[in-house]
Amino acid sequence: MTMSQIAVNKLYQTVVEDVITGVRDCFLDDGVDEQVLQELKQLWKTKLQASGATDPPHQEAPMQPPVLHNFPKTNGNNTVPKRPDLAQQSSSQQNSGVEHGGPPSSIGGAHPHHVLDPNNKVPVQLTLPAQPGVPGSQPRSFTIQIPASALNGNKLHQVLTGPIINATISLPQPLAATLLQQHINSALAGQQNDFDGGGGGRSGAAPFSLDGALDSSDDEGSNVGDGSEDGAGDDDEDDDSPEERAEEEEEEQNESGGAEEEPLNSGDDVSDEEPGDMFDTDNVVVCQYDKITRSRNKWKFYLKDGIMNLAGKDYVFQKANGDAEW
Protein backbone atom coordinates (compact mmCIF):
# COMPACT_ATOMS: atom_id res chain seq x y z
CA MET A 1 0.00 0.00 0.00
CA THR A 2 3.05 2.22 0.02
CA MET A 3 2.50 3.45 -3.50
CA SER A 4 -0.99 4.67 -2.90
CA GLN A 5 0.11 6.35 0.27
CA ILE A 6 3.05 8.19 -1.23
CA ALA A 7 0.65 9.28 -3.92
CA VAL A 8 -1.62 10.80 -1.31
CA ASN A 9 0.88 13.38 -0.14
CA LYS A 10 1.65 14.54 -3.63
CA LEU A 11 -1.97 14.53 -4.62
CA TYR A 12 -3.04 16.59 -1.63
CA GLN A 13 -0.34 19.15 -2.22
CA THR A 14 -1.46 19.46 -5.81
CA VAL A 15 -5.07 19.86 -4.79
CA VAL A 16 -4.30 22.47 -2.15
CA GLU A 17 -2.27 24.52 -4.63
CA ASP A 18 -4.88 24.08 -7.31
CA VAL A 19 -7.75 25.18 -5.09
CA ILE A 20 -5.87 28.19 -3.73
CA THR A 21 -4.92 29.27 -7.24
CA GLY A 22 -8.41 28.61 -8.49
CA VAL A 23 -10.15 30.81 -5.97
CA ARG A 24 -7.71 33.70 -6.00
CA ASP A 25 -9.97 35.66 -8.36
CA CYS A 26 -13.01 34.96 -6.23
CA PHE A 27 -11.18 36.40 -3.24
CA LEU A 28 -10.18 39.46 -5.26
CA ASP A 29 -13.75 39.93 -6.48
CA ASP A 30 -14.97 39.80 -2.91
CA GLY A 31 -12.36 42.31 -1.86
CA VAL A 32 -10.75 39.83 0.47
CA ASP A 33 -7.09 40.31 1.12
CA GLU A 34 -4.51 37.93 -0.34
CA GLN A 35 -3.32 37.51 3.21
CA VAL A 36 -6.56 35.70 4.05
CA LEU A 37 -6.08 33.36 1.13
CA GLN A 38 -2.62 32.52 2.41
CA GLU A 39 -4.08 31.99 5.85
CA LEU A 40 -6.62 29.58 4.43
CA LYS A 41 -3.84 27.65 2.75
CA GLN A 42 -1.81 27.55 5.93
CA LEU A 43 -4.76 26.46 8.07
CA TRP A 44 -5.67 23.75 5.60
CA LYS A 45 -2.14 22.40 5.34
CA THR A 46 -1.70 22.48 9.09
CA LYS A 47 -4.91 20.60 9.69
CA LEU A 48 -4.08 18.07 7.00
CA GLN A 49 -0.74 17.43 8.57
CA ALA A 50 -2.24 17.31 12.04
CA SER A 51 -4.76 14.71 10.93
CA GLY A 52 -1.90 12.25 10.62
CA ALA A 53 -3.62 10.74 7.62
CA THR A 54 -0.68 11.46 5.36
CA ASP A 55 2.08 10.48 7.73
CA PRO A 56 4.47 8.01 6.22
CA PRO A 57 3.78 4.55 7.61
CA HIS A 58 6.93 4.01 9.60
CA GLN A 59 7.73 7.35 11.12
CA GLU A 60 4.80 8.45 13.13
CA ALA A 61 5.29 11.96 14.34
CA PRO A 62 5.46 11.74 18.08
CA MET A 63 3.01 14.08 19.67
CA GLN A 64 2.84 15.31 23.20
CA PRO A 65 -0.37 14.79 25.05
CA PRO A 66 -2.18 17.81 26.36
CA VAL A 67 -1.57 18.46 29.99
CA LEU A 68 -4.73 19.21 31.86
CA HIS A 69 -4.99 20.65 35.29
CA ASN A 70 -7.70 21.53 37.62
CA PHE A 71 -7.44 25.20 37.92
CA PRO A 72 -5.65 25.66 41.22
CA LYS A 73 -4.63 29.25 40.68
CA THR A 74 -3.56 31.11 37.63
CA ASN A 75 -0.20 29.55 37.71
CA GLY A 76 1.24 27.55 34.89
CA ASN A 77 4.50 26.80 36.60
CA ASN A 78 3.44 23.51 38.02
CA THR A 79 3.00 22.16 34.53
CA VAL A 80 5.88 20.10 33.36
CA PRO A 81 5.51 19.30 29.71
CA LYS A 82 6.75 15.95 28.66
CA ARG A 83 9.42 15.56 26.08
CA PRO A 84 8.02 14.89 22.64
CA ASP A 85 9.90 11.67 22.20
CA LEU A 86 8.33 10.15 25.26
CA ALA A 87 4.82 10.41 24.01
CA GLN A 88 3.10 8.66 21.18
CA GLN A 89 0.23 10.30 19.45
CA SER A 90 -1.82 7.16 19.48
CA SER A 91 -1.69 6.88 23.21
CA SER A 92 -1.96 10.52 24.04
CA GLN A 93 -5.14 10.07 26.01
CA GLN A 94 -3.93 7.36 28.27
CA ASN A 95 -0.43 8.56 28.65
CA SER A 96 1.10 7.79 31.96
CA GLY A 97 1.94 10.45 34.43
CA VAL A 98 -0.18 13.13 32.86
CA GLU A 99 -2.73 14.69 35.08
CA HIS A 100 -6.04 15.00 33.28
CA GLY A 101 -9.05 16.74 34.68
CA GLY A 102 -8.53 15.36 38.11
CA PRO A 103 -10.85 13.59 40.46
CA PRO A 104 -14.09 15.32 41.22
CA SER A 105 -13.32 15.30 44.92
CA SER A 106 -10.55 17.83 44.55
CA ILE A 107 -12.91 20.16 42.74
CA GLY A 108 -15.35 19.72 45.53
CA GLY A 109 -12.83 21.16 47.89
CA ALA A 110 -12.04 24.16 45.82
CA HIS A 111 -15.40 25.04 44.32
CA PRO A 112 -18.14 23.20 46.16
CA HIS A 113 -20.93 25.01 44.35
CA HIS A 114 -19.69 23.86 40.98
CA VAL A 115 -20.33 20.28 41.78
CA LEU A 116 -23.87 20.88 42.89
CA ASP A 117 -24.97 22.08 39.48
CA PRO A 118 -23.56 19.96 36.70
CA ASN A 119 -24.11 22.75 34.21
CA ASN A 120 -21.92 25.18 36.04
CA LYS A 121 -18.76 26.00 34.21
CA VAL A 122 -15.52 25.09 35.83
CA PRO A 123 -12.36 26.76 34.66
CA VAL A 124 -9.77 24.24 33.70
CA GLN A 125 -6.24 25.12 32.89
CA LEU A 126 -4.87 23.44 29.86
CA THR A 127 -1.29 23.47 28.74
CA LEU A 128 -0.35 22.90 25.15
CA PRO A 129 3.14 21.53 24.91
CA ALA A 130 5.81 23.29 22.93
CA GLN A 131 5.68 22.44 19.27
CA PRO A 132 8.12 19.74 18.42
CA GLY A 133 10.63 20.90 15.90
CA VAL A 134 9.79 24.57 16.23
CA PRO A 135 12.67 26.45 17.76
CA GLY A 136 11.76 28.87 20.50
CA SER A 137 8.29 27.49 20.92
CA GLN A 138 7.05 27.53 24.47
CA PRO A 139 4.47 25.48 26.28
CA ARG A 140 1.39 27.65 26.54
CA SER A 141 -1.28 27.64 29.17
CA PHE A 142 -4.76 28.94 28.93
CA THR A 143 -8.04 28.50 30.65
CA ILE A 144 -11.14 26.99 29.20
CA GLN A 145 -14.60 26.68 30.69
CA ILE A 146 -16.07 23.25 31.01
CA PRO A 147 -19.39 22.15 32.48
CA ALA A 148 -18.76 20.53 35.83
CA SER A 149 -20.55 17.45 34.62
CA ALA A 150 -17.90 16.96 31.98
CA LEU A 151 -15.27 16.42 34.61
CA ASN A 152 -16.93 13.20 35.56
CA GLY A 153 -16.64 10.13 33.46
CA ASN A 154 -13.59 11.24 31.56
CA LYS A 155 -15.60 13.19 29.04
CA LEU A 156 -12.71 15.52 28.48
CA HIS A 157 -10.57 12.62 27.45
CA GLN A 158 -13.05 11.72 24.78
CA VAL A 159 -13.31 15.26 23.56
CA LEU A 160 -9.71 16.38 23.59
CA THR A 161 -8.31 13.93 21.14
CA GLY A 162 -4.98 14.04 19.41
CA PRO A 163 -6.17 15.62 16.18
CA ILE A 164 -7.77 18.63 17.82
CA ILE A 165 -4.65 19.23 19.85
CA ASN A 166 -2.59 18.89 16.74
CA ALA A 167 -4.80 21.34 14.96
CA THR A 168 -4.52 23.97 17.65
CA ILE A 169 -0.93 23.58 18.62
CA SER A 170 0.45 25.81 15.91
CA LEU A 171 -2.18 28.52 16.17
CA PRO A 172 -1.68 31.79 18.00
CA GLN A 173 -2.72 31.57 21.60
CA PRO A 174 -6.06 33.43 21.52
CA LEU A 175 -7.10 31.52 18.43
CA ALA A 176 -6.07 28.21 19.95
CA ALA A 177 -7.93 28.92 23.17
CA THR A 178 -11.08 29.89 21.34
CA LEU A 179 -10.89 26.93 19.03
CA LEU A 180 -10.47 24.51 21.90
CA GLN A 181 -13.29 26.12 23.80
CA GLN A 182 -15.55 25.83 20.79
CA HIS A 183 -14.54 22.29 20.21
CA ILE A 184 -15.33 21.36 23.78
CA ASN A 185 -18.59 23.28 23.83
CA SER A 186 -19.85 21.71 20.66
CA ALA A 187 -18.63 18.23 21.48
CA LEU A 188 -20.27 18.34 24.87
CA ALA A 189 -23.41 19.81 23.41
CA GLY A 190 -23.41 16.94 20.96
CA GLN A 191 -23.19 14.42 23.77
CA GLN A 192 -26.00 16.17 25.52
CA ASN A 193 -28.12 15.82 22.40
CA ASP A 194 -27.42 12.14 22.37
CA PHE A 195 -28.75 11.82 25.86
CA ASP A 196 -31.83 13.75 24.92
CA GLY A 197 -32.46 11.32 22.14
CA GLY A 198 -31.07 13.57 19.42
CA GLY A 199 -34.15 14.37 17.46
CA GLY A 200 -34.60 16.62 14.51
CA GLY A 201 -32.86 14.33 12.09
CA ARG A 202 -29.64 16.06 12.75
CA SER A 203 -27.54 13.38 14.26
CA GLY A 204 -25.23 15.71 16.09
CA ALA A 205 -23.48 19.00 15.89
CA ALA A 206 -20.35 19.03 13.84
CA PRO A 207 -17.51 20.43 15.86
CA PHE A 208 -17.23 23.22 13.37
CA SER A 209 -20.27 24.40 11.60
CA LEU A 210 -20.43 26.74 8.69
CA ASP A 211 -24.01 27.60 9.34
CA GLY A 212 -23.18 29.26 12.60
CA ALA A 213 -25.58 27.15 14.60
CA LEU A 214 -23.00 26.88 17.30
CA ASP A 215 -22.37 30.57 17.32
CA SER A 216 -20.41 31.03 20.44
CA SER A 217 -19.91 34.73 20.28
CA ASP A 218 -23.21 35.69 21.77
CA ASP A 219 -23.81 36.75 25.31
CA GLU A 220 -20.85 37.13 27.53
CA GLY A 221 -22.28 36.26 30.85
CA SER A 222 -20.29 36.55 33.98
CA ASN A 223 -17.61 33.99 34.26
CA VAL A 224 -18.19 31.44 36.90
CA GLY A 225 -15.19 30.95 39.07
CA ASP A 226 -11.94 32.76 38.74
CA GLY A 227 -11.19 32.00 35.11
CA SER A 228 -11.56 35.63 34.12
CA GLU A 229 -8.03 36.38 35.19
CA ASP A 230 -6.87 34.89 31.97
CA GLY A 231 -8.38 37.29 29.46
CA ALA A 232 -6.83 35.64 26.44
CA GLY A 233 -9.25 32.96 25.47
CA ASP A 234 -12.38 34.12 27.14
CA ASP A 235 -13.78 36.73 24.82
CA ASP A 236 -15.89 34.42 22.76
CA GLU A 237 -16.93 32.27 25.54
CA ASP A 238 -20.40 30.95 25.64
CA ASP A 239 -22.05 30.62 28.98
CA ASP A 240 -25.17 28.90 27.80
CA SER A 241 -25.83 25.58 29.32
CA PRO A 242 -25.59 22.67 26.89
CA GLU A 243 -29.35 22.29 26.93
CA GLU A 244 -29.95 25.89 26.02
CA ARG A 245 -27.50 25.59 23.22
CA ALA A 246 -29.16 22.49 21.96
CA GLU A 247 -32.45 24.33 21.96
CA GLU A 248 -31.00 27.20 20.03
CA GLU A 249 -29.76 24.74 17.48
CA GLU A 250 -33.16 23.26 17.15
CA GLU A 251 -34.62 26.66 16.61
CA GLU A 252 -32.10 27.50 13.94
CA GLN A 253 -32.92 24.28 12.24
CA ASN A 254 -36.61 25.03 12.23
CA GLU A 255 -36.01 28.46 10.87
CA SER A 256 -33.94 27.18 8.02
CA GLY A 257 -36.94 25.28 6.85
CA GLY A 258 -35.28 22.01 5.94
CA ALA A 259 -36.56 21.85 2.39
CA GLU A 260 -34.58 24.80 1.17
CA GLU A 261 -30.99 24.46 0.29
CA GLU A 262 -29.19 23.69 3.48
CA PRO A 263 -26.30 25.85 4.50
CA LEU A 264 -22.88 24.34 4.21
CA ASN A 265 -21.94 21.50 6.43
CA SER A 266 -25.30 21.63 8.10
CA GLY A 267 -25.72 18.00 8.82
CA ASP A 268 -26.10 16.52 5.37
CA ASP A 269 -22.40 16.85 4.81
CA VAL A 270 -21.46 15.20 8.03
CA SER A 271 -24.01 12.52 7.24
CA ASP A 272 -24.48 9.93 9.89
CA GLU A 273 -21.26 10.47 11.71
CA GLU A 274 -21.44 11.33 15.35
CA PRO A 275 -19.66 14.49 16.34
CA GLY A 276 -16.90 12.60 18.06
CA ASP A 277 -16.46 10.27 15.14
CA MET A 278 -15.11 12.97 12.95
CA PHE A 279 -11.66 12.23 14.26
CA ASP A 280 -12.14 8.58 14.81
CA THR A 281 -10.51 5.90 12.77
CA ASP A 282 -13.50 4.81 10.81
CA ASN A 283 -12.51 2.95 7.70
CA VAL A 284 -14.17 4.69 4.80
CA VAL A 285 -13.69 4.50 1.05
CA VAL A 286 -15.10 7.33 -1.01
CA CYS A 287 -15.01 6.58 -4.71
CA GLN A 288 -16.94 6.05 -7.96
CA TYR A 289 -18.14 2.81 -9.41
CA ASP A 290 -17.59 1.55 -12.92
CA LYS A 291 -19.65 -1.53 -12.38
CA ILE A 292 -21.26 -3.47 -9.57
CA THR A 293 -22.33 -7.03 -10.33
CA ARG A 294 -24.07 -9.71 -8.37
CA SER A 295 -24.62 -13.35 -9.08
CA ARG A 296 -26.57 -15.10 -6.35
CA ASN A 297 -24.85 -13.90 -3.23
CA LYS A 298 -21.51 -13.17 -4.89
CA TRP A 299 -20.80 -9.51 -5.48
CA LYS A 300 -18.07 -7.90 -7.54
CA PHE A 301 -17.04 -4.31 -7.27
CA TYR A 302 -15.25 -2.30 -9.93
CA LEU A 303 -14.31 1.00 -8.34
CA LYS A 304 -12.25 3.97 -9.42
CA ASP A 305 -10.97 7.36 -8.31
CA GLY A 306 -11.06 6.52 -4.65
CA ILE A 307 -9.83 8.03 -1.42
CA MET A 308 -9.61 5.56 1.43
CA ASN A 309 -9.10 6.19 5.09
CA LEU A 310 -7.95 2.97 6.71
CA ALA A 311 -6.94 2.98 10.35
CA GLY A 312 -6.46 6.72 10.23
CA LYS A 313 -4.25 6.73 7.13
CA ASP A 314 -5.27 7.94 3.71
CA TYR A 315 -4.74 6.06 0.47
CA VAL A 316 -5.82 6.82 -3.06
CA PHE A 317 -6.44 4.54 -5.98
CA GLN A 318 -7.21 4.84 -9.64
CA LYS A 319 -8.84 1.44 -9.76
CA ALA A 320 -9.86 -1.01 -7.09
CA ASN A 321 -11.58 -4.27 -7.87
CA GLY A 322 -12.94 -6.51 -5.20
CA ASP A 323 -15.40 -9.18 -4.31
CA ALA A 324 -17.49 -10.29 -1.39
CA GLU A 325 -20.29 -12.64 -0.48
CA TRP A 326 -23.47 -11.46 1.05
Next chain:
Amino acid sequence: MSYQLYRNTTIGNTLQESLDELIQYGQITPALAVKVLLQFDKSINQALSNRVKSRLTFKAGKLNTYRFCDNVWTFMLNDVEFREVQEVAKVDKVKIVACDGKNVDDRR
Protein backbone atom coordinates in the same frame (compact mmCIF):
# COMPACT_ATOMS: atom_id res chain seq x y z
CA MET B 1 -20.03 18.34 -13.17
CA SER B 2 -17.94 17.39 -10.17
CA TYR B 3 -18.99 15.14 -7.37
CA GLN B 4 -19.16 16.61 -3.91
CA LEU B 5 -18.64 13.32 -2.14
CA TYR B 6 -14.91 13.90 -1.68
CA ARG B 7 -15.73 16.68 0.76
CA ASN B 8 -16.25 13.94 3.28
CA THR B 9 -12.60 12.91 3.33
CA THR B 10 -9.61 14.08 5.30
CA ILE B 11 -8.67 16.70 2.76
CA GLY B 12 -12.26 17.84 2.34
CA ASN B 13 -13.05 17.98 6.03
CA THR B 14 -9.90 19.89 6.88
CA LEU B 15 -10.74 22.42 4.19
CA GLN B 16 -14.23 22.86 5.60
CA GLU B 17 -12.87 23.30 9.10
CA SER B 18 -10.45 25.93 7.85
CA LEU B 19 -13.24 27.78 6.08
CA ASP B 20 -15.40 27.60 9.19
CA GLU B 21 -12.69 29.28 11.18
CA LEU B 22 -12.23 32.06 8.68
CA ILE B 23 -15.98 32.62 8.66
CA GLN B 24 -16.13 32.66 12.43
CA TYR B 25 -13.44 35.30 12.52
CA GLY B 26 -15.28 37.33 9.94
CA GLN B 27 -12.53 37.07 7.37
CA ILE B 28 -14.61 35.53 4.61
CA THR B 29 -18.30 35.22 3.87
CA PRO B 30 -20.14 31.90 3.73
CA ALA B 31 -20.76 32.60 0.04
CA LEU B 32 -17.05 32.77 -0.62
CA ALA B 33 -16.59 29.54 1.30
CA VAL B 34 -19.09 27.88 -1.01
CA LYS B 35 -17.04 28.99 -3.99
CA VAL B 36 -13.94 27.52 -2.44
CA LEU B 37 -15.72 24.21 -1.89
CA LEU B 38 -16.93 24.13 -5.47
CA GLN B 39 -13.38 24.74 -6.64
CA PHE B 40 -12.28 21.93 -4.35
CA ASP B 41 -14.82 19.58 -5.95
CA LYS B 42 -13.41 20.43 -9.36
CA SER B 43 -9.79 20.10 -8.29
CA ILE B 44 -10.13 16.83 -6.41
CA ASN B 45 -12.17 15.17 -9.14
CA GLN B 46 -9.63 16.20 -11.74
CA ALA B 47 -6.66 15.24 -9.65
CA LEU B 48 -8.06 11.79 -8.90
CA SER B 49 -8.84 11.00 -12.49
CA ASN B 50 -5.63 12.42 -13.96
CA ARG B 51 -2.90 11.99 -11.40
CA VAL B 52 -3.56 8.79 -9.54
CA LYS B 53 -2.17 5.62 -11.05
CA SER B 54 -2.28 3.10 -8.23
CA ARG B 55 -4.41 0.00 -8.63
CA LEU B 56 -5.48 -2.35 -5.96
CA THR B 57 -7.71 -5.27 -5.27
CA PHE B 58 -9.67 -6.23 -2.23
CA LYS B 59 -11.44 -9.23 -0.90
CA ALA B 60 -14.06 -9.06 1.80
CA GLY B 61 -15.03 -11.87 4.14
CA LYS B 62 -18.57 -10.65 4.08
CA LEU B 63 -20.76 -8.07 2.48
CA ASN B 64 -22.71 -6.99 5.50
CA THR B 65 -25.02 -4.37 4.06
CA TYR B 66 -25.65 -2.84 0.68
CA ARG B 67 -27.77 0.06 -0.38
CA PHE B 68 -28.45 1.69 -3.70
CA CYS B 69 -30.10 5.06 -3.53
CA ASP B 70 -30.02 8.04 -5.89
CA ASN B 71 -27.41 6.26 -7.98
CA VAL B 72 -25.10 5.98 -4.98
CA TRP B 73 -23.95 2.61 -3.72
CA THR B 74 -23.12 2.16 -0.07
CA PHE B 75 -21.53 -1.04 1.16
CA MET B 76 -20.51 -2.19 4.59
CA LEU B 77 -17.87 -4.87 4.28
CA ASN B 78 -16.37 -7.03 7.00
CA ASP B 79 -12.90 -8.55 7.19
CA VAL B 80 -11.49 -6.81 4.19
CA GLU B 81 -8.06 -7.36 2.75
CA PHE B 82 -6.74 -4.65 0.46
CA ARG B 83 -3.85 -5.62 -1.73
CA GLU B 84 -1.49 -3.55 -3.80
CA VAL B 85 0.97 -5.81 -5.53
CA GLN B 86 2.72 -7.49 -2.60
CA GLU B 87 1.44 -5.30 0.15
CA VAL B 88 -1.61 -6.03 2.18
CA ALA B 89 -3.74 -4.01 4.54
CA LYS B 90 -6.45 -5.67 6.58
CA VAL B 91 -9.37 -4.04 8.32
CA ASP B 92 -12.31 -5.45 10.27
CA LYS B 93 -14.86 -3.17 8.76
CA VAL B 94 -15.01 -0.73 5.93
CA LYS B 95 -17.68 1.49 4.52
CA ILE B 96 -17.63 2.17 0.80
CA VAL B 97 -19.56 5.06 -0.67
CA ALA B 98 -19.51 5.14 -4.45
CA CYS B 99 -21.06 7.52 -6.95
CA ASP B 100 -21.74 6.58 -10.53
CA GLY B 101 -18.44 6.62 -12.39
CA LYS B 102 -20.17 7.39 -15.66
CA ASN B 103 -20.57 11.11 -15.44
CA VAL B 104 -23.41 12.75 -17.28
CA ASP B 105 -20.87 14.29 -19.63
CA ASP B 106 -19.26 10.97 -20.49
CA ARG B 107 -22.49 9.33 -21.46
CA ARG B 108 -23.16 11.66 -24.33
